[in-house]
Amino acid sequence: MFILSELSDTIPIAPNTFAYDPAIAVKDSINKKYANKLIPSVGLALLFYDILTCGEGKIKWGDGLVWHKVTFRLIVFAPIAGEVMVGTVHSSTEQHVRVSMGFFSDIYIPKHALAPYTFFDHEDNAFFMVADIEEVDPDQLDPNKKDPFKSDKETQRLYIYKKDTIRFRVSSLQWQEVEPLPPNVRDKPREIDPETGLPKEMSQEEADAKEAQREQEAGLKIVASIEEQGLGNPEWWANT
Structure with a gap:
């Protein structure tokens, strides 16, 4: 019924969270984007689990956000046929x-x-x-x-x-x-x-x-x- 699903994404960190621990800021940004959302062909994302890798943050011109390439795991509701x-x-x-x-x-x-x-x-x-x-x-x-x-x-x-x-x-x-x-x-x-x-x-x-x-x-x-x-x-x- 529930699985750990590994995903990779580029996650933005807003300027008003720069004072926080970077791991917490990344976690909150992942939760905001994925929690209670459907991931096509995977299932319903319920909760952040952990971060596997996180790249160095990069700033794009014009938006003020710091973008990190992150590999992370989510707890996903994904029942299988016959369950x-x-x-x-x-x-x-x-x-x-x-x-x-x-x-x-x-x-x-x-x-x-x-x-x-x-x-x-x-x-x-x-x-x-x-x-x-x-x-x-x-x-x-x-x-x-x-x-x-x-x-x-x-x-x-x-x-x-x-x-x-x-x-x-x-x-x-x-x-x-x-x-x-x-x-x-x-x-x-x-x-x-x-x-x-x-x-x-x-x-x-x-x-x-x-x-x-x-x-x-x-x-x-x-x-x-x-x-x-x-x-x-x-x-x-x-x-x-």
């Missing part, structure tokens, strides 16, 4: 469950990669699996289970709710080249409700559209699965 991880359900649409690790929230479990006999409940805006349906002979199946929405909500449905803990297996990492939207589109304010004077609440259709847009704009998208036994909500398997 099992645990996160928290961030949101759900009819197309997927989105999972957050706290520091990274572009993990998607597509509908086809959910557990067998999983259905979407529009009232709760959440997926649920009908418990034990795969262990029953279809010819002997309880009539209520033939229609999953007639199953008992308390005893026969295993829901995937927002903020639930979920265990999943990484299927793939997908890097996407994304062009940022214009500010007038990206930061468009919400319509004001004339009765309350407050921004109108987002409809479910708007929320789903926003989720779809986020997925398209993710520089790094992790696709995952919970089809296997032992995956999904850990509480499902607590007594097995």
Whole structure:
């Protein structure tokens, strides 16, 4: 999940940091440039680790900065296909469950990669699996289970709710080249409700559209699965 990644770059040191220890000034400049940034084909840079080499500083005409050629290591979030991880359900649409690790929230479990006999409940805006349906002979199946929405909500449905803990297996990492939207589109304010004077609440259709847009704009998208036994909500398997 986490790796040490070695990088080389030319790092600028600003004049207002000249009084600091050079190692600290270089470290702070690296953190400012890389922390919480995606490094293409590597992963999400989380934290500076150490400096391996640092060249003599050079001043370019016109900017007043001191530039150092530095080789350094960063702690990077870079899961591999097949790795099992645990996160928290961030949101759900009819197309997927989105999972957050706290520091990274572009993990998607597509509908086809959910557990067998999983259905979407529009009232709760959440997926649920009908418990034990795969262990029953279809010819002997309880009539209520033939229609999953007639199953008992308390005893026969295993829901995937927002903020639930979920265990999943990484299927793939997908890097996407994304062009940022214009500010007038990206930061468009919400319509004001004339009765309350407050921004109108987002409809479910708007929320789903926003989720779809986020997925398209993710520089790094992790696709995952919970089809296997032992995956999904850990509480499902607590007594097995």
